[in-house]
Amino acid sequence: MxxxxxxxxxTAEPLARGxxxxxxxxxxxxxxxxxxxxxxxxxxxxxxxxxxxxxxxxxxxxxxxxxxxxxxxxxxxxxxxxxxxxxxxxxxxxxxYVGPWLPEPLLTTPDVAEDVELADSVSMAMLLVLETLMPTERAVFVLREVFDVPYEEIAEAVGKNPAAVRQIARRAREHVAARRPRGVVSAAETRHALEAFQRAAETGDLQGLLDILAPDVVFLGDGGGVVQAVRIPVVGAGRVARLLTIGLGRIAAEAALRLEPAQVNGYPALILRLDGEVDTVVALRIDDGLITGLYSVRNPEKLSHMERETALRR
Incomplete structure (x- = not known):
């Protein structure tokens, strides 16, 4: 567990007495x-x-x-x-940064998934959408849309007046709405897609992968230049399926490799372990029941939070 x-x-945080x-x-x-x-x-x-x-x-x-x-x-x-x-x-x-930059995955506590809005806001898919905002837009969006902070308090935090913050919030909402998944995806729907994906990947079932991947699916790999990873986005169900059958086909052949489900950033995801150690974290983006995004984090510097659950709160 x-x-x-x-x-x-x-320990850098003083815990003084008195x-x-x-x-x-x-x-x-x-x-x-x-x-x-x-x-x-x-x-x-x-x-x-x-x-x-x-x-x-x-x-x-x-x-x-x-x-x-x-x-x-x-x-x-x-x-x-x-x-x-x-x-x-x-x-x-x-x-x-060498290759695509992906957010650092977190092994999250079960209560994060129960808070649907919180889980959606910290999902890998949403964090990548937030990457497309300017810094102040991102701060305003997060504080207002996720934490429901009053405009006056946000204004003090970002050094703007409330009227400007309202405009920034509106602009950020429109920007995010145009790029976020088409609807909040339930954990059950994600789990169903993940199980189908895992079965197909472990058995090298190319058709099984094609059945669960959207035609315009995008695969992103983050090795940070430290470990081997695809350095450019791979687009299209056929290309992604072939990449996965080649890469994950090793699992069936090597006893030291195994895929296991986990709760990552509030949603079901997969952890690839090599000799018991976390090697890769694979998160999904789901739209209309199909996988539209696969996010594979291999950079070891980003995997330190995958052995212990992290508590998140609103």
């Missing part, structure tokens, strides 16, 4: 999972989200709590500002 991790837990610092630590800890979720949805990177939480602590520890009317809102505001700064830096890093 997977251990459960509390995002952002780090009076004011105890109060600051208590408030900081109480909203830890919420802040991690905000930062992760803005960045698509758990490692960077955890760094943001450390930076947030450094600023929170110096705040006079007597001047803070709403501690939750204040912490979300600090987290958003730090995430925005890091998001711009991350954008520069992605420009030199």
């Amino acid at each position: 997977s251990e459960r991790s509390e995002p952002g837990m780090n 009076g004011r610092m105890d109060s600051a630590t208590e408030a900081f800890t109480a909203h830890r999972n919420l802040r991690f979720t905000v930062a992760y949805e803005m960045l698509g990177s758990a490692a960077d989200a955890e760094d943001v939480l450390q930076e947030t602590w450094l600023r929170w520890a110096g705040v006079d709590l007597g001047t803070v009317r709403d501690q939750r809102a204040y912490l979300v505001r600090i987290t958003t500002r730090q995430a925005l700064t890091r998001l711009r830096t991350l954008g520069r890093r992605k420009e030199s």
Whole structure:
């Protein structure tokens, strides 16, 4: 059974004793999972989200709590500002990234799947849609659409006036609506497609794959230049099916390789293990019952959150 991790837990966060610092630590800890979720949805990177939480602590520890009317809102505001700064830096890093960049997958707790809106917002498919937004648009969309933060509070977090934030929110909603999956897909529907995909992949059943893949399916592989992965998108059911039958055909021949289902970013996904260690995480995008997107994360630097469950909160 997977251990459960509390995002952002780090010895760099002071846990001081006595009076004011105890109060600051208590408030900081109480909203830890919420802040991690905000930062992760803005960045698509758990490692960077955890760094943001450390930076947030450094600023929170110096705040006079007597001047803070709403501690939750204040912490979300600090987290958003730090995430925005890091998001711009991350954008520069992605420009030199080898091959497609995919979000860092998380092994999520069962309650994430039960919150349909939260699961949809952290799905690999949605995180890739959010990648197409400008940094401020992404922050506004996440805070408003996922966490229902009032426009006035968002304005303080992103350094805009409320009227401007409303315009940014409208523009971001339209942008996302044009690119997101055609409807919220249930975990059951995803699981059905995943099971069919797993059976076909494990047996090398080319026709079985063609039956579950959409004609315009896109396969993205993320090796980060560290391990072997397809460096350009593979488009079309025929090409993707042939790629999968060649690549996953090894599973039937090698006892050291196995595919196992898991809950990743709120939805069913597959983990490929080699000698018991996580080698690849495969997430799906489903539209109208067919797989329209396959996201294969192999970069070992992005797989550290796949051995322990991560709690996410709204």
